Amino acid sequence: MPELLKAADLFCERDERILFADLSFAVDQGEILHIQGANGAGKTTLLRRLVGLSWVVEGNVTWHAPVADGDALDGNRFWYLAHRPAVTLLQTPLENLAFAMALHNQVLAPEALWQALSTVGLRGYEDVPAHSLSAGQQRRVSLARLYLDLPEVRLWLLDEPFTALDASAVNQLEQRIVSFAEQGGTVIMTSHHGLHHAAVRPLHIGAPL
Numbered sequence: 532m533p534e535l536l537k538a539a540d541l542f543c544e545r546d547e548r549i550l551f552a553d554l555s556f557a558v559d560q561g562e563i564l565h566i567q568g569a570n571g572a573g574k575t576t577l578l579r580r581l582v583g584l585s586w587v588v589e590g591n592v593t594w595h596a597p598v599a600d601g602d603a604l605d606g607n608r609f610w611y612l613a614h615r616p617a618v619t620l621l622q623t624p625l626e627n628l629a630f631a632m633a634l635h636n637q638v639l640a641p642e643a644l645w646q647a648l649s650t651v652g653l654r655g656y657e658d659v660p661a662h663s664l665s666a667g668q669q670r671r672v673s674l675a676r677l678y679l680d681l682p683e684v685r686l687w688l689l690d691e692p693f694t695a696l697d698a699s700a701v702n703q704l705e706q707r708i709v710s711f712a713e714q715g716g717t718v719i720m721t722s723h724h725g726l727h728h729a730a731v732r733p734l735h736i737g738a739p740l
């Protein structure tokens with residue numbers, strides 16, 4: 532079976548500093564690729580390149596089909612949760628989640644959205660504007676997408692998903708990531724937070740920590 536995602540000979544230079552060079556790796560189904568590195572090492576830049584949102588990384592990325600630099604992947608088949616939670620502050624958590632679904636050309640029953648929000652601890656906050664939520668609650672709005680049942684979404688790209696979460700939410704997200712991988716899903720994530728499981732494969736970029 533071909534790898535789900537393959538990156539070859541990636542090279543990135545910013546402001547005359549080489550962030551990474553000759554970087555090659557592949558990710559298979561059921562794996563969790565944990566991109567690690569110091570602040571500024573280029574983790575977000577790399578993740579954006581894998582999704583096709585970066586124009587500054589040379590090299591080849593293949594996700595079943597070639598993904599050119601600046602050529603976004605088919606968004607219906609993966610979740611990309613960026614470093615900042617993509618939450619529209621004037622919308623409620625429910626509206627944010629429904630909008631994310633619409634971008635995926637999906638319509639789920641409202642009960643499924645309520646359930647996902649409840650799972651991430653936002654019961655009672657479904658209908659308040661997101662600007663009145665705390666940083667951790669806004670992160671949870673973004674993470675609620677990971678609790679929707681979308682069989683065609685087999686890849687998650689998560690940029691620092693644990694940011695602003697309390698200990699129990701960190702624990703819950705760890706378990707969710709692991710169970711997704713155990714069901715054959717693939718996760719590529721950046722995090723300064725350690726994740727310990729047999730399915731985790733570290734990928735270190737930049738100078739040794």
Ligand SMILES: Nc1ncnc2c1ncn2[C@@H]1O[C@H](COP(=O)(O)OP(=O)(O)OP(=O)(O)O)[C@@H](O)[C@H]1O
Nearest residue numbers: 545546550568569570571572573574575576577721
């Ligand atoms: N738009 C930009 N223009 C110029 N340099 C940039 C730009 N975006 C990022 N950089 C630089 O690229 C380097 C890598 O940034 P990136 O956000 O990928 O790092 P990171 O490893 O994700 O860091 P952190 O752990 O702090 O989130 C940084 O030195 C940053 O200043």
